[in-house]
Amino acid sequence: MAATVVNGQQPPPKKDHTAIAAQPRPAAGSRSGASHAAGDRAVGGRAAAARAADAGRSANATKGGAVKGDVARSDAASTGASGRRSEAARLAVLNAADDLLVEQGFEGLTIEGIATAAGVAKQTIYRWWKSKVDILFDNLVLDAATGLAWPAETPAEPADLRAYLHRFADFLGAAPAGKVLQALLGHAQLEARTAELLHSGFLDALRARDVAHTRACLGGTADEAAVLLDALLAPLYHRALVLRRPLDPAFVDALLDQHLPR
Numbered sequence: 001m002a003a004t005v006v007n008g009q010q011p012p013p014k015k016d017h018t019a020i021a022a023q024p025r026p027a028a029g030s031r032s033g034a035s036h037a038a039g040d041r042a043v044g045g046r047a048a049a050a051r052a053a054d055a056g057r058s059a060n061a062t063k064g065g066a067v068k069g070d071v072a073r074s075d076a077a078s079t080g081a082s083g084r085r086s087e088a089a090r091l092a093v094l095n096a097a098d099d100l101l102v103e104q105g106f107e108g109l110t111i112e113g114i115a116t117a118a119g120v121a122k123q124t125i126y127r128w129w130k131s132k133v134d135i136l137f138d139n140l141v142l143d144a145a146t147g148l149a150w151p152a153e154t155p156a157e158p159a160d161l162r163a164y165l166h167r168f169a170d171f172l173g174a175a176p177a178g179k180v181l182q183a184l185l186g187h188a189q190l191e192a193r194t195a196e197l198l199h200s201g202f203l204d205a206l207r208a209r210d211v212a213h214t215r216a217c218l219g220g221t222a223d224e225a226a227v228l229l230d231a232l233l234a235p236l237y238h239r240a241l242v243l244r245r246p247l248d249p250a251f252v253d254a255l256l257d258q259h260l261p262r
Helices: 033-059 065-074 079-108 111-118 122-128 132-147 158-173 176-188 192-218 222-243 249-259
Strands: none
Touching: 079 111, 079 122, 079 132, 079 176, 111 122, 111 132, 132 158, 132 176, 132 192, 158 176, 158 192, 158 222, 158 249, 176 192, 176 222, 192 222, 222 249
């Protein structure tokens, strides 16, 4: 059945909530053709959106600011560039949700507020997402493709695991995307749908990838790698979510020194 055209715009493809794949991504700013291919495997059809979002974020002091302005100017324009307008609107919504979550917290985040900040109509948001949870989830998947990348495509040394744990700590404790993950983890304790979306669409695959890479770095069995990974990640989650203290490099190094060879 052909997709329905709404206000002259083709709706974006149905979102594929596959989690980030085993392929790592380079740090933001070094997007080669190979990393684009890895991104396609990581987040499916959202890889192009991720590249556009990164370009917009690096070009503007205010995250997504230029995109929001483009949406506001083009909202009533002709349908000749409907695809570009749809993508600009989608990125503006994602960026606005990210910003507002950091500023106002999960409870203060509303669809109305996101629509106002993004410069789009509420109906535009509801065409693509059911709720603010779905918007935040898409943000998490996009940002994790880069933010939770391993330092090597085929990690094989303890140093690779050390580097990843520092990257994970930066993501969880300091990055806006980490605030998204924290918010979704908290809400997942209260709502079964959020828990299912977060685990089946993101956390389970993330853990499987990280266990496999940990085993590649240190050897041993998959069970041994899983236990070690839990021992390394649990203090990070506890410090960020329970103690609400920074995940500074000195803390991460001390944790790693307890479990990994130098």
